[in-house]
Amino acid sequence: MFKDYTKIIIKSGDGGNGAVTFRREKYVAAGGPDGGDGGKGGDIYFQVDKDKNTLIDFRYHKKYKATNGENGSGNRCNGKYGHDLYVKVPIGTIIKDAETGKVIADLSNPDQTELILKGGRGGRGNSHFATPTRQAPRFSEDGDKGEEKEVILELKLLADVGLLGFPNVGKSTFLSTVTEARPKIANYHFTTIEPNLGVVKTKDGDGFVIADIPGIIEGASEGVGLGIQFLRHVERTRLLLHFIDVSGTEGRDPVQDFYTINQELQKYSEKLSKRKQIIVATKIDSKQDELYQELKDLAQKENLEFFAISAVTGEGVPELIDHITQILKTLPKEDLIESEERMVYTLEDKGPGWEAVREGDTFKVTGRAVDRLMGRINIEDNESMYYFHKCLKEMGIDQKLKELGICEGDTVYISDWELEWEE
DSSP: OOOOEEEEEEEOOOOOOOOOOBOOBTTBTTOOBOOOOOOOOOOEEEEEOTTOOSSGGGTTOOEEEOOOOOOOBTTTBOOOOOOOEEEEEOTTEEEEETTTOOEEEEEOSTTOEEEEEOOOOOOOOGGGGOOSSOOSOOOOOOOOOOOEEEEEEEEOOOOSEEEEOSTTSSHHHHHHHHSSOOOOOOSSTTOOOSOEEEEEEOTTSOEEEEEEOOOOOTTGGGTOTTTHHHHHHHTTOSEEEEEEEOSOTTOOOHHHHHHHHHHHHHHHOHHHHTSOEEEEEEOGGGOOHHHHHHHHHHHHHTTOEEEEOOTTTOTTHHHHHHHHHHHHTTSOOOOOSOOOOOOOBOGGGGSSSOEEEEETTEEEEESHHHHHHHTTOOTTOHHHHHHHHHHHHHHTHHHHHHHTTOOTTOEEEETTEEEEOOO
């Protein structure tokens, strides 16, 4: 089964917590704090696997998680780092943020590896918080939580040549004639229900890849028929062969068919509609002369190259293949994803680290920065609380609460803690 679109959830590892420990050794009266740091959580990477050609492995496995970092311990022993997770995908996979639709990474190169989610930072042990005036800190820092994201995986086939055309115009027969591919061939519409790839071996030893793209009919850009799911595969091709039946057996108008397909390409992508295109009249072994001439005149009118073939008898096929070979030498390969900065989600990408609001007689302070702050506070320890108030001032939270009108004795919720405000 060919699978070219799926959604999965990925989560990087949590950072380990720092330790609160003190050195206890014979003949050492005041060893001081020696809590080690927590280990960093594992990162999430996506990596191209040359042995994969579909996204079928993601059909049942929907969640991927890197391991957490371990907690720190005494004697300044740091926790182990979490193991990074490498998610293997086929070449041509695009990773998008499911929420925004923005491209995170385009894995279109062999052996390409991209960092997608960073693991949470490990928390610092109490040894980091010792000062000349605070020699026995009884607090440490919790590790940061890892990031969790839903992402879209889209596979866009990496082919040099794409075959366009309505169903049953001879694309699959042509593909089976010029390559080793063996697509299903029958005399009914939508015989081809998934993209087929084949490699053409040329006389000079070079080769190129052809993709038979099904389902592009009127309304495809809005999802009609097999729909928009296959239009994405055309984006990667450098050259389009537009197959049009001139036998008249289907009762179709070849000129109208040409404009209908191209309108769908333009609706889907303006850039795609300008891709180099060759008109290929098919089934000329049983052609209707009037339809054939109309299509030939159309090619001249649109200033497009025109070839006539019969995939069954082989007429015109060698000449078309030779011409494609020469054309591809003049068409550079390009990154078809619009140039934009590749995103890696980090803990800093969340915008402001905190937000303070007033709700009636109470005040609330929320945000990742205050979550991290509360993770390193021991409310039962005076030195820890002093450190807490100092951080509130340095972060500007103290000033913001005063601007909101907080007074002595008012209730303030900071993260999950309910506290009484003291000047």
